[in-house]
Amino acid sequence: MKQDRLIHGQLADYPVRFFCVNSTETVEEFRRIHQASPTAAAAGGRLVTAAILMGAMMKNESDRLTLIIKGEGPVSQIVVTAGNNGQVKGDILNPDIEVLINAAGKLDVAAAVGAGTLTIIKDTGYSEPHNSTVRLVSGEIAEDIAYYYALSEQIPTVCALGVFVDEEGVVRHAGGYILQVMPNCPEEMVVYLEQKTAKMSAITTLLKENSNPQSVIAALFDEGGFAYEINRTLQPQYVCDCSRERVESMLSALDTKEWSEIMQEQTNVEVKCHFCNQTYLFDVKSIQKIIENRQKG
Ligand SMILES: [Zn+2]
Secondary structure, three states, X not given: OOOOEEEEEEEOOOOEEEEEEEOHHHHHHHHHXXXXXXXXXXHHHHHHHHXXXXXXXXXXXXXXXXXXXXXXXXXXXXXXXXXXXXXXXXXXXXXXXXXXXXXXXXXXXHHHHOOEXXXXXXXXXXXXXXEEEEEOOOOOOXXXXXXXXXXXXXXXXXXXXXXXXXXXXXXXXXXXXXXXXXXXXXXXXXHHXXXXXXXXXXXXXXXXXXXXXXXXXHHHHOOOOOOEEEEEEEOOEEOOOOOXXXXXXXXXXXXXXXXXXXXXXXXXXXXXXXXXXOEEEEOHHHHHHHHHHHHHO
């Protein structure tokens, strides 16, 4: 049985909502597809986990959330897209960076990412996608997500993300949570959350003990005696929605100069999807057909 699970709920007596996920298998799939080194898997896996959590906050099934990290570090760029149903896909520009370890002996995600920006694109299908970019405050990604919510949405947010990679380079535990404090929350709860999250074990340690994300929520709130309710449970999954038709329409959008270069070569064109490694082969004949259709259209 798959262990990946996301839960969404809220405290019974305080205006605090939470999203918590065990994303282990989904992050391992991301690592496997990109053959990501441990540090790249940790950086990409954290962004994948954040996208699952933030995607689940979107209202409609057709809504799409995209997170883009651009940094001066060796990873350079990570792009992740998620729906509101836990489905996610991601791409990392340099998956084979060397292993970087920080002073605490952990995989150094901040060094892998470097200084840069985090862009959040919310596509709800109605108008132009809502797009906002913040500078990275730490490069550890969780703090950067919290900073985005504080700055762009004025919602006090606590975010934790973690990816544990074993000696063989396989993702053994991955997960995260987002806690959001809604207006009029008593100060005592804000203080409790700050203190509790600061001293709590890493999320990967908690998930190693108990893979159910509800155990993490219990670890957060049981000590304070705070009752909570779970509103929604869903199963995260790495899914790519590419297809031959989509690649064709992408090809037909190429400009005339690019087409004449392709036609001069008179060879097959191979297009590889960056999110899942699926390759689509177009022979000279099918390329001519695309050009013809393009001229008609
Ligand atoms: Zn694909």
